[in-house]
Each structure stands twice: as structure tokens, then as C-alpha cells.
Amino acid sequence: MRPILRALASSLIAIVVVAWISLPLASRAAAPAPAVGVHGMVVAAESHAAQAGLAMLRAGGNAIDAAVATSFALGVTEPYHSGLGGGGFLLIRLANGEVVALDARETAPATASRDLFVANGVAKDASRSGPLAVATPGLLAGLALALERYGTKSLAEVMAPAIALAADGFPISLRHARVLEAWKAMGLAARFPETAAIQLPPAGVAIAPGWKLVQPELAASLRKIARVGPAEFYKGSLAGAIAAEMERRGGLLSATDLAGYTPVLRPPLRGNYRGFEVISFPPPSSGGVALIEMLNLLEGFELRPLGAGSSASIHRIAESMKLAFADRAAYLGDPDFVAVPTEQLIAKDYAAKLRARILPSRLHRAPWTWGQDEVAIRVPGPGLGELPLSHGGTTHFSVTDALGNAVATTQTVNLLFGSGITVAGTGIVLNDEMDDFSVALNQPNAFGLVDVNGTNAVAPGKRPLSSMTPTLVLENGHVRIVAGSPGGPRIITTVLLALLNMIDFGMDPSEAVAAPRFHHQWVPDELSIEAGIPTDVREGLRRRGHTVTVAERNWSSAQVIAIDPKTGWHLGATDPRTDGLAVGY
Ligand code: DON
Numbered sequence: 001m002r003p004i005l006r007a008l009a010s011s012l013i014a015i016v017v018v019a020w021i022s023l024p025l026a027s028r029a030a031a032p033a034p035a036v037g038v039h040g041m042v043v044a045a046e047s048h049a050a051q052a053g054l055a056m057l058r059a060g061g062n063a064i065d066a067a068v069a070t071s072f073a074l075g076v077t078e079p080y081h082s083g084l085g086g087g088g089f090l091l092i093r094l095a096n097g098e099v100v101a102l103d104a105r106e107t108a109p110a111t112a113s114r115d116l117f118v119a120n121g122v123a124k125d126a127s128r129s130g131p132l133a134v135a136t137p138g139l140l141a142g143l144a145l146a147l148e149r150y151g152t153k154s155l156a157e158v159m160a161p162a163i164a165l166a167a168d169g170f171p172i173s174l175r176h177a178r179v180l181e182a183w184k185a186m187g188l189a190a191r192f193p194e195t196a197a198i199q200l201p202p203a204g205v206a207i208a209p210g211w212k213l214v215q216p217e218l219a220a221s222l223r224k225i226a227r228v229g230p231a232e233f234y235k236g237s238l239a240g241a242i243a244a245e246m247e248r249r250g251g252l253l254s255a256t257d258l259a260g261y262t263p264v265l266r267p268p269l270r271g272n273y274r275g276f277e278v279i280s281f282p283p284p285s286s287g288g289v290a291l292i293e294m295l296n297l298l299e300g301f302e303l304r305p306l307g308a309g310s311s312a313s314i315h316r317i318a319e320s321m322k323l324a325f326a327d328r329a330a331y332l333g334d335p336d337f338v339a340v341p342t343e344q345l346i347a348k349d350y351a352a353k354l355r356a357r358i359l360p361s362r363l364h365r366a367p368w369t370w371g372q373d374e375v376a377i378r379v380p381g382p383g384l385g386e387l388p389l390s391h392g393g394t395t396h397f398s399v400t401d402a403l404g405n406a407v408a409t410t411q412t413v414n415l416l417f418g419s420g421i422t423v424a425g426t427g428i429v430l431n432d433e434m435d436d437f438s439v440a441l442n443q444p445n446a447f448g449l450v451d452v453n454g455t456n457a458v459a460p461g462k463r464p465l466s467s468m469t470p471t472l473v474l475e476n477g478h479v480r481i482v483a484g485s486p487g488g489p490r491i492i493t494t495v496l497l498a499l500l501n502m503i504d505f506g507m508d509p510s511e512a513v514a515a516p517r518f519h520h521q522w523v524p525d526e527l528s529i530e531a532g533i534p535t536d537v538r539e540g541l542r543r544r545g546h547t548v549t550v551a552e553r554n555w556s557s558a559q560v561i562a563i564d565p566k567t568g569w570h571l572g573a574t575d576p577r578t579d580g581l582a583v584g585y
Contacts, residue, residue, distance in 0.1 A: 037570040038402075040400050041572040044398075045575070045579075046581070052165070053397070054583045054584075063399045063400055063406055064147065064150040075162065076162045082139065085413060087138040089281050090146055091408045092405075092407050093405065093479060100265050102263060102264075103142070104411075105433075106463070107138065107462065109134075111252045112460055113460070116434075127434045127439055128414075135434050137430070141263045156226040163222045166219035186391065234261055238423075269346065273499070280469060284333070293323070294496050296350075297324075299351070303500065304506075311537045317496070317497075325521040333457075334465070394414070399561075408471060409484070410469065414446075433464055435464075437457065444523070449523075471483045481498075485556045494555075497512075508562070509561070513573045527546040529550055559575065561582075
């Protein structure tokens with residue numbers, strides 16, 4: 001932005017922010033002003049990757065070019081969260097109004113079977129770590145498809161920033177350093193020395209912000225893909241290297257699985273909330289269904305007069321979370337393999353019936369049975385133990401351009417550094433997305449999620465159910481909000497709260513993202529809150545019957561853009577819990 005424009009921008013921020021939603025100011029979280037762009041915006045959880053996207057926009061690219069560049073760069077600068085060895089969902093809104101849900105989710109290898117992870121002799125954590133945890137990567141195929149269909153630049157152009165970041169290196173951020181410490185503390189660096197040799201500083205050098213991470217082998221892999229195309233990964237030399245690594249380690253993923261991988265273009269899920277159109281990701285994401293179901297439930301309450309962060313509003317929202325998560329456990333899975341009653345679950349009249357279970361002064365106790373099939377639920381005992389909240393391996397970014405294109409992408413290797421395996425000679429970290437399946441009925445996965453009917457059981461070629469919730473909100477046909485987050489199941493509630501904070505409580509996107517979070521996923525029956533929620537609010541929730549637990553750490557990393565309807569300015573908000581960047585121009 002030229003200096004004069006920048007000065008104008010900062011003097012206008014206050015006006016833009018107040019004009020954001022034409023309601024008087026509600027309760028607000030302390031938050032920096034959003035970044036402002038007049039033409040476009042990129043918001044990502046890592047700064048170099050956000051800059052990569054911005055460079056594409058400045059070079060005349062559209063939001064899809066910028067998104068693909070950001071995605072590739074994130075795979076280099078946050079190799080513990082996403083990359084070539086993982087998958088993702090891209091929700092793409094084109095300037096002509098068309099919206100597509102591009103599903104680049106990993107698939108189970110052809111030799112995977114339902115009881116794979118409960119078979120005798122299989123390690124208890126085999127779905128989370130090591131070779132059996134790896135599903136067929138989908139991200140690269142998805143990115144290539146997005147670029148080919150909707151982008152304007154070549155693969156080599158959009159991959160250039162990622163290649164430079166891998167080859168020349170970049171100084172790691174404080175969060176990156178903390179992630180490496182956490183990974184080491186979990187004993188995973190010792191278990192996966194080939195990954196540690198690339199990702200950790202050499203002996204004698206401290207893990208600290210500013211240490212330069214250089215990944216020459218990953219740079220070489222990216223260069224090959226930029227030259228040859230995604231076929232290099234799915235059918236060429238990289239496919240050979242991946243298949244050999246899997247064979248050597250006793251994994252299931254094969255060259256045939258890679259050659260057969262196809263991303264899917266799906267119609268997005270559409271709902272509406274208080275006059276806004278909400279567009280989100282369909283199954284195999286559970287996110288869109290749960291988000292729209294929760295919004296439908298909440299539309300029946302006047303939340304605004306209750307106040308953001310009050311026990312009265314948190315109670316109603318938490319009860320709606322429980323209902324949606326109960327349905328997630330009962331009904332959701334890959335729609336290409338199981339019948340998913342998506343339309344029923346997001347119908348307004350279904351919400352109207354279900355709403356009777358939300359009582360203002362006390363909670364509705366789990367377990368309960370459902371209206372539809374009356375499924376009886378056994379609440380599981382403790383499973384393998386929940387991972388600490390910071391050990392997730394997922395990232396989200398949002399992009400808008402001046403033409404009216406918008407992209408919300410969430411991409412993942414599941415847990416930190418996925419399976420832990422780096423494919424020899426390639427720098428490619430393989431996912432552990434198999435843990436997003438249910439290994440057995442009612443057995444919680446790493447995020448405590450359960451499947452009560454087997455709809456999310458492992459099957460060859462099937463996509464594991466995801467919580468990733470890239471979401472768009474439109475008003476009168478114009479994009480108003482682009483949102484998403486990592487956080488496992490907390491993704492869904494993080495996105496819900498961001499939307500409610502803006503739509504119901506009149507917050508600007510930075511305030512909406514900064515506000516303390518709470519989360520209920522039905523099982524376990526516990527309302528998890530961030531420490532920023534005041535004591536008297538906690539007491540109010542306990543009086544209503546909630547088991548309130550204060551989380552040790554804050555969670556998620558929402559990356560949100562809001563477009564002001566009056567000025568058309570793009571307001572970017574990166575989550576203050578992480579150290580990302582919102583940059584506009
Ligand atoms: O697709 C999913 O739902 C998970 N693989 C997401 C994991 C995640 O968000 C971890 N990040 N904190």
C-alpha cells in the first residue's frame with residue numbers, strides 16, 4: 001500500500017470497524033485493529049506464507065493463485081501442520097457467484113480394513129504415529145485442480161515462494177520453536193530421528209526463534225513438482241519414494257493408492273442465519289453440518305440481549321454444541337460410503353424440534369437418544385488419553401481479492417508432524433489422518449471424538465470424517481466473512497463463536513477471534529473454557545449443571561477476513577493465540 005493510502009487506511013480503520021455491522025457496540029474483547037486492504041487480503045497462521053499469497057495478489061493473480069501459493073508455503077514454513085504429505089479442504093467462491101467445495105482429503109489405503117487398529121499385535125497408538133497411520137495424501141492433487149480450474153498463474157509461479165522458503169530457509173517464529181520443543185518433549189524426535197535431523201537444530205544449537213530452518217530435500221521435491229506437475233508425486237519418482245518408505249516400514253499406502261487418488265468437487269453446504277447466507281464444507285467434513293445445525297438452533301434465541309460471554313449466552317450456545325456433536329457421532333461419515341442425512345440435519349424444522357432440549361436454566365443431560373433413529377449411546381470411558389491441545393497438526397488461511405473471489409482453506413497432517421515419518425530423500429512429512437476414523441465403536445480418537453454407529457469406520461478408499469470447517473458468510477450475494485481454524489473438534493466451535501461474535505454481538509473480526517472460547521463436544525460431558533472466561537460466569541454455568549473445566553492452554557488459530565459492506569474494504573484478523581499475519585494491499 002502506498003504511504004498516503006496507508007495513512008488514509010489507519011485513519012479510516014475506526015470508522016470501518018464501527019460500520020462493520022450496523023448494531024451498537026456489544027461486549028468486546030481487547031484486540032488489535034484488524035489489518036485493512038482495499039484490494040485484497042491474505043490471513044494465515046504463519047507470516048512468510050501470508051506474504052507468499054500477498055505476492056501473488058500484487059503480481060496480478062487472483063485469490064485462487066494466492067491461496068495455492070499460501071498453501072504450498074505453509075507446507076514449508078509449518079511442516080508440522082500441513083504439506084504435500086497431507087490433505088485439506090478448499091472452499092472456493094468465484095467472482096461469478098459459484099461456490100465449490102474442493103475435497104482434497106486423504107483416503108484410506110486399499111488394503112486398510114475396518115478392524116485394522118484393534119487387531120491383535122497392532123500397537124495402541126498405531127493410528128496416530130508410524131506407518132499404519134498414513135492415509136493417501138490429497139493436498140497436492142487438490143491444489144493443482146484448484147489452480148488449473150480457477151487460477152490464472154502457472155504451477156511454477158505459485159510454487160516459487162515455497163521453493164525459495166525451503167531452499168534458502170527462513171527464521172522460525174516463537175510458536176514454531178515451541179512446537180519443536182513440544183514435539184521433542186513428547187518423545188517423537190527420538191522416535192523419528194530422520195524427521196528430527198531435518199526439523200531440529202543440530203546438536204549444540206538451541207531451539208529458539210530466529211533459528212533458520214532450511215529444507216533442501218523438500219525444495220528439490222517441490223522443484224520436481226513445479227516442473228513435471230502433480231503426476232511426479234502421484235505416479236513419478238516421488239510416488240516411488242513414498243511407496244518404498246511405506247514398504248520398508250510396514251505401512252499400507254502403496255504406489256497404486258497414490259496413482260488412484262482423486263480430489264472431489266462437491267456442492268458446498270448452504271444454510272442461513274439471521275439474514276446472512278452461511279456456506280460451509282459438506283461431508284466428509286462434519287464441520288459444515290454441525291455449524292449450520294448449531295446456527296439453526298441458536299436462531300431461535302435472542303443472543304444479543306444476553307451479552308457476549310455471559311453465562312446465559314454461553315449456556316445456550318454450549319447446549320447447541322452438544323446437540324450438533326451428538327449428531328456428528330451418530331450420523332456422519334464419508335458420503336461416498338455411508339448414507340448421511342445431511343439435508344435433515346441442517347433443516348430448520350429439525351432444529352426447531354431439537355431446540356426444545358435447550359432449557360434456559362439447566363442443562364439437558366447426556367446421554368440421550370435421538371429423535372430420528374433413537375440410537376442408544378454408551379458414553380465411553382477414558383480412551384488412550386487426550387493429547388494436549390497444542391499437539392494438533394492443522395492450519396487455516398483465508399484469502400480475498402478485488403474481483404470478488406474468496407478462498408477458505410484448512411489443511412492438515414492431523415497431529416504434529418503427522419505420522420512422524422519423513423520420506424527418505426524427499427523432505428515430505430506423511431500424515432496420520434487414519435486416526436480421524438473411528439478405530440472401533442465408541443472409542444475416542446486423539447481428539448476424544450466418538451462414532452456410535454460405525455459411519456466413520458475404516459474402509460478402503462474411504463475418507464476419514466473431518467472437523468475442518470472452512471466457511472463463507474454472504475449478505476445480498478456479497479462475501480462478508482471468510483473464516484476457519486485448526487483445533488480438531490474445536491475447529492467447529494471456534495468458527496461458530498467467530499461468526500456469533502460478529503453477527504450477534506457486533507464485534508469486528510479481530511475482537512471476534514480474540515474473545516475467550518468455550519467448547520462442548522457432547523462426549524466427554526464437559527464444558528471446556530479458556531481461562532479468560534470470568535469466575536462469576538463459570539459459577540453461572542455450574543449452577544446450570546455444567547461440568548466446567550478451565551483448559552490449561554487457549555486453543556485454535558482462527559484466520560478470518562471480513563469485508564465491510566459499505567466501503568468494500570477487506571479486514572483481516574489473525575488469531576492472537578498464534579503468531580500469524582493478516583496482510584492486505
Ligand atoms: O480433519 C480433522 O478434523 C483433523 N485432522 C484436524 C486436526 C486439527 O485440527 C489439529 N489441530 N489443532
